[in-house]
Amino acid sequence: MSAIDDLAGELSRLPGIGRKTALRLTYHLLRQPAEQSKKLANALATLAEKVKPCATCFNLTEDETCSICRDVRRDPGIICVVEEASDIGAIERAGEFRGVYHVLGGRLSPLDGVGPENLTISALESRAGGGEIREVIIATNPSIEGEATALYVQRKISRLPLTVSRIARGLPVGGDLEYADGVTIAQALTARRAMT
Numbered sequence: 001m002s003a004i005d006d007l008a009g010e011l012s013r014l015p016g017i018g019r020k021t022a023l024r025l026t027y028h029l030l031r032q033p034a035e036q037s038k039k040l041a042n043a044l045a046t047l048a049e050k051v052k053p054c055a056t057c058f059n060l061t062e063d064e065t066c067s068i069c070r071d072v073r074r075d076p077g078i079i080c081v082v083e084e085a086s087d088i089g090a091i092e093r094a095g096e097f098r099g100v101y102h103v104l105g106g107r108l109s110p111l112d113g114v115g116p117e118n119l120t121i122s123a124l125e126s127r128a129g130g131g132e133i134r135e136v137i138i139a140t141n142p143s144i145e146g147e148a149t150a151l152y153v154q155r156k157i158s159r160l161p162l163t164v165s166r167i168a169r170g171l172p173v174g175g176d177l178e179y180a181d182g183v184t185i186a187q188a189l190t191a192r193r194a195m196t
Contacts, residue, residue, distance in 0.1 A: 004023075004026055004027075004030075007022075007026045007029070008022040008023045008025075008026045009022070010022075011025050011026065050062045053103070053105075054066040054069055054103075056069045056100075056127075057069055057079075057100060057101045057102050057103060058085070058102065058103035058104075058105060058120050058123070059085050059088055059101055059103050060085045068088070068100060068101060069100060073098070074098055074099060074100055075098055075099045075100070076099070076100050076132060076133075077099070077132055077133055077134040077135070078098075078099030078100070078133075078134060078135045078136075078137065079099060079100055079101065079102050079124075079127070079128065079133055079135070079136050079137070080097055080099055080100070080101050080102070080137045080139050081101075081102045081104060081124065081136060081137065081138045081139060081140070081153060082101060082102070082103055082104065082139050082140070083103075083104050083105075083106060083107050083140050083141060083146065083149070084103065084104075084105070084106070085103050087103075087139065088101050088103070091139065099135075099137070102120065102123075102124050102127065102136075103120065104119045104120055104121065104124070104140075104149065104153075105118070105119050105120050106118065106119055107119075107140060107141070107143075107145040107146050107148075107149040108145055108148050108149045108152055109145045116152065119149075121152070121153060121156060124136075124153065124156075124157070125156055125157060128157050128160055128162060129157075129160055133160075133162050134162055134163065135162060135163040135164075135165060136153075136157055136162060136163070136164050136165070137165050137166070137167060138150045138153055138154060138164065138165070138166045138167070139166075139167045140153075142169050142187070150166055154166075168191040169184075169187040169188070169191060170184065170185075170187050170188030170189075170191050171184060171185070171188045
């Protein structure tokens with residue numbers, strides 16, 4: 001195998017990158033000065049060496065604990081449970097949540113060989129059982145696996161003296177009922193609230 005095939009093969013393993021796009025990226029890198037490719041390689045090596053899960057919440061960080069866990073302005077009594085560290089960015093962009101997080105590291109998927117032991121659910125149980133937590137908000141994706149994960153997490157921590165809630169699902173702002181699927185409409189109706 002050539003160096004071009006090796007790089008294209010590695011790039012095609014990235015999500016959303018097929019073989020054609022991987023080859024296009026490889027040839028793009030070859031057209032750049034060698035210095036640019038070395039910068040990219042160094043950035044990837046640094047990423048692999050320095051970034052690790054936070055000791056508390058499993059968010060990705062270069063420190064022992066992430067900046068969110070260290071932020072004294074946050075409410076440590078409310079934990080938002082997400083599937084992946086990348087989900088934190090989406091919630092943070094909304095600017096409404098001021099609690100802390102817990103990253104599961106995926107979702108239950110028996111067909112893919114992902115069971116509870118492959119996720120950080122036991123660490124969440126320990127954290128939630130410490131006595132300081134008032135609420136756990138489960139913010140897994142609204143997929144079959146995400147729903148199964150949410151139910152499993154809820155069952156594991158429901159014995160604790162805290163509130164377990166789930167993020168609401170339904171119609172997006174600016175969406176049309178005419179184009180919404182039945183599941184989305186059903187979820188919107190179930191999650192309805194009184195107008196005040």
